[in-house]
Amino acid sequence: MNKNKEQLLNKRYKAEQRFRFYGLSAIFMALLFLTIFIFKIFSTGYSAFQKTWLIVPVTFDAELMMLDQNPSKEDLQDADYYDIALKSMADLDPNANEDQENELKRMVSYFFEKEIKNELLNDPNLIGKTKEVYLTASDDLDQVFKGNYPRDLPEDQRRVSDYQLKIFDQLVANGKVESKFNISFFTNADSREAELAGIASSFMGSIFSILVCLMIAFPVAVLAAIYLEEFAPKNRFTDFIEVNINNLAAVPSIVFGLLGLGVLLAIFHLPRSTPLVGGITLSLMTLPTIIIAARASLKAVPPSIREAALAMGASRMQTTIHHTVPLSMPGTLSGTIIGLAQALGETAPLILIGMVAFVNTIPGSPMDPAASLPVQIYIWAESAERGFVEKVSACIMVLLGFLIIMNLFAQIIRHKFEKKWS
Amino acid sequence: MRKNGVKMIKIKAKDVDVFYGKKQALFNISLDIEENQVTALIGPSGCGKSTFLRCLNRMNDVIDICSVKGEILINDFNINDKSCDVVRLREKIGMVFQKPNPFPKTLYENVSYGPTIHGMAQSKQEMDEIVETSLKKAALWEEVKDRLHEPGTGLSGGQQQRLCIARAISVRPEVILMDEPCSALDPIATAQIEELIDELKKEHTIIIVTHSMAQAARVSQNTGFFHLGQLIEHGSTDKIFKNPDNKKTQDYITGRFG
Numbered sequence: 027m028n029k030n031k032e033q034l035l036n037k038r039y040k041a042e043q044r045f046r047f048y049g050l051s052a053i054f055m056a057l058l059f060l061t062i063f064i065f066k067i068f069s070t071g072y073s074a075f076q077k078t079w080l081i082v083p084v085t086f087d088a089e090l091m092m093l094d095q096n097p098s099k100e101d102l103q104d105a106d107y108y109d110i111a112l113k114s115m116a117d118l119d120p121n122a123n124e125d126q127e128n129e130l131k132r133m134v135s136y137f138f139e140k141e142i143k144n145e146l147l148n149d150p151n152l153i154g155k156t157k158e159v160y161l162t163a164s165d166d167l168d169q170v171f172k173g174n175y176p177r178d179l180p181e182d183q184r185r186v187s188d189y190q191l192k193i194f195d196q197l198v199a200n201g202k203v204e205s206k207f208n209i210s211f212f213t214n215a216d217s218r219e220a221e222l223a224g225i226a227s228s229f230m231g232s233i234f235s236i237l238v239c240l241m242i243a244f245p246v247a248v249l250a251a252i253y254l255e256e257f258a259p260k261n262r263f264t265d266f267i268e269v270n271i272n273n274l275a276a277v278p279s280i281v282f283g284l285l286g287l288g289v290l291l292a293i294f295h296l297p298r299s300t301p302l303v304g305g306i307t308l309s310l311m312t313l314p315t316i317i318i319a320a321r322a323s324l325k326a327v328p329p330s331i332r333e334a335a336l337a338m339g340a341s342r343m344q345t346t347i348h349h350t351v352p353l354s355m356p357g358t359l360s361g362t363i364i365g366l367a368q369a370l371g372e373t374a375p376l377i378l379i380g381m382v383a384f385v386n387t388i389p390g391s392p393m394d395p396a397a398s399l400p401v402q403i404y405i406w407a408e409s410a411e412r413g414f415v416e417k418v419s420a421c422i423m424v425l426l427g428f429l430i431i432m433n434l435f436a437q438i439i440r441h442k443f444e445k446k447w448s
Numbered sequence: 449m450r451k452n453g454v455k456m457i458k459i460k461a462k463d464v465d466v467f468y469g470k471k472q473a474l475f476n477i478s479l480d481i482e483e484n485q486v487t488a489l490i491g492p493s494g495c496g497k498s499t500f501l502r503c504l505n506r507m508n509d510v511i512d513i514c515s516v517k518g519e520i521l522i523n524d525f526n527i528n529d530k531s532c533d534v535v536r537l538r539e540k541i542g543m544v545f546q547k548p549n550p551f552p553k554t555l556y557e558n559v560s561y562g563p564t565i566h567g568m569a570q571s572k573q574e575m576d577e578i579v580e581t582s583l584k585k586a587a588l589w590e591e592v593k594d595r596l597h598e599p600g601t602g603l604s605g606g607q608q609q610r611l612c613i614a615r616a617i618s619v620r621p622e623v624i625l626m627d628e629p630c631s632a633l634d635p636i637a638t639a640q641i642e643e644l645i646d647e648l649k650k651e652h653t654i655i656i657v658t659h660s661m662a663q664a665a666r667v668s669q670n671t672g673f674f675h676l677g678q679l680i681e682h683g684s685t686d687k688i689f690k691n692p693d694n695k696k697t698q699d700y701i702t703g704r705f706g
């Protein structure tokens with residue numbers, strides 16, 4: 027009998043140990059996946075925050091720019107920079123033939139002419155002088171400099187010629203190639219050229235979409251939740267509504283995209299590809315999430331508080347506004363943030379309403395066409411150029427950072443509220 | 449209180465029936481409650497004494513499936529009448545609950561809440577006075593006067609319950625309903641609250657539901673005994689405890705059931 031009990035006890039201990047082990051391994055697995063994921067993204071993406079510049083001496087030859095004596099600002103604006111730009115690249119190799127001059131030109135971005143122009147506009151005294159100007163390297167050379175480019179491939183399979191590599195290596199040896207923080211990644215809109223592409227448009231697009239989504243979804247959802255939880259009679263009709271709200275939360279997001287396309291664009295003729303339409307579509311998706319969270323946190327407010335307020339002669343509405351809603355706010359807010367975070371990462375509905383269009387301007391309002399961060403990731407991931415690979419990871423990093431900041435913000439708000447109420 | 453030997457009746461319940469859905473919880477209760485006296489409602493669990501208490505300030509309205517029939521006259525006005533406004537009713541009839549339930553706000557906000565929503569103070573000064581007198585009447589002022597702006601939930605259980613009493617009396621109600629106010633408290637806190645009840649009856653009519661017969665005997669002048677949804681017997685506490693008419697009352701009082 028005693029021995030039997032001993033065995034049972036041992037069995038129980040072992041079962042518990044096994045259970046702990048399973049739990050720990052589950053956590054370990056989760057952490058491992060997370061680490062791999064983050065490591066992969068960071069290792070591919072960090073280099074996108076650096077940009078390679080070629081330092082090229084440019085002679086601001088007034089004759090080549092077709093400038094008169096004492097040019098005005100407007101003259102400088104309208105001057106012809108193409109020739110001096112071309113010449114300064116060609117001068118990198120005095121012995122270059124015409125083909126090679128063309129190759130030299132392609133070592134920098136398409137906008138090297140503009141970069142030279144800006145240099146002169148900043149300092150008009152440069153006319154007739156020579157100055158070393160920072161020119162954005164082409165995305166392929168950028169990748170070469172970052173070591174992401176396979177130099178040992180046969181030449182006909184490379185987008186960088188042996189000649190370009192030779193000149194580039196000379197420049198590197200002379201210290202004329204520099205890596206600097208890639209500001210344009212944050213200030214430029216999307217571009218077909220990887221070295222010029224940035225996330226400004228999609229970042230603003232995401233912010234505007236989320237704001238529109240928040241402004242629509244939050245008040246509607248909170249009012250709906252309060253009504254359902256505090257005022258609505260419990261009958262078949264409200265049961266039916268409740269079931270349908272739960273169903274709505276399970277509808278695939280692409281369906282909301284179709285709804286946005288069919289109703290907002292086709293019937294109401296709202297401007298296509300805009301954060302306004304994107305935000306409205308996302309708010310439909312976020313609505314049930316917030317309603318469910320808000321109702322759950324309203325339900326969690328102890329009934330004794332409601333009774334206390336009612337017994338003091340507060341009306342139902344006063345009870346709700348003064349006590350129940352403030353007490354439920356932390357939960358409601360965290361639900362809202364979860365809903366918004368989902369919306370922030372949503373791609374499918376935005377593609378359907380046209381936010382996938384190539385946008386090379388930065389939106390100034392929700393009515394301007396824009397992309398959003400996840401859609402930008404999708405667009406870049408589809409591009410063939412090697413330069414976009416790191417951009418995809420960098421964009422994911424920005425998106426993750428955005429989400430982390432949102433969550434942090436939610437935590438801070440929650441903390442403040444809870445402090446007040448406990 | 450008797451004026452010239454005549455009982456002043458504050459609340460008159462006539463044939464009150466209460467239903468939870470189809471189940472009847474109270475049968476035909478008729479009970480008179482005297483002004484400025486403490487009336488105790490006793491009986492075993494589930495006998496309907498709390499349900500009856502909640503009829504008196506229409507707190508049963510909150511429960512969807514609950515319906516109340518019959519007349520309850522307070523100052524000769526039927527509170528079950530459609531013309532009765534529950535907000536004004538509850539301003540006149542305060543309630544203290546079984547578990548202390550202060551709002552998760554500061555002490556000051558707890559006490560000032562009622563006067564605020566009923567617009568009883570014109571100025572900050574007036575409000576300060578109301579808060580102070582309410583807390584003094586609830587015998588809590590000395591303990592908390594230095595920390596009025598700390599959360600009410602930080603007090604001990606007994607202090608919290610006295611805070612709830614202060615909150616209830618802040619709107620100067622005519623009647624105070626107490627639903628087992630001491631059941632969550634230790635004997636010392638209980639003694640303090642009982643002392644307080646004795647003090648409060650000078651200005652308010654008090655109805656207290658209690659599980660403790662000793663408490664009923666200590667604090668009340670009148671007692672009603674409920675059993676299975678029926679009012680078995682009611683009368684002066686002296687009589688109920690010493691010489692009850694009904695066998696069931698006798699059995700309950702002497703601890704043979706319940």
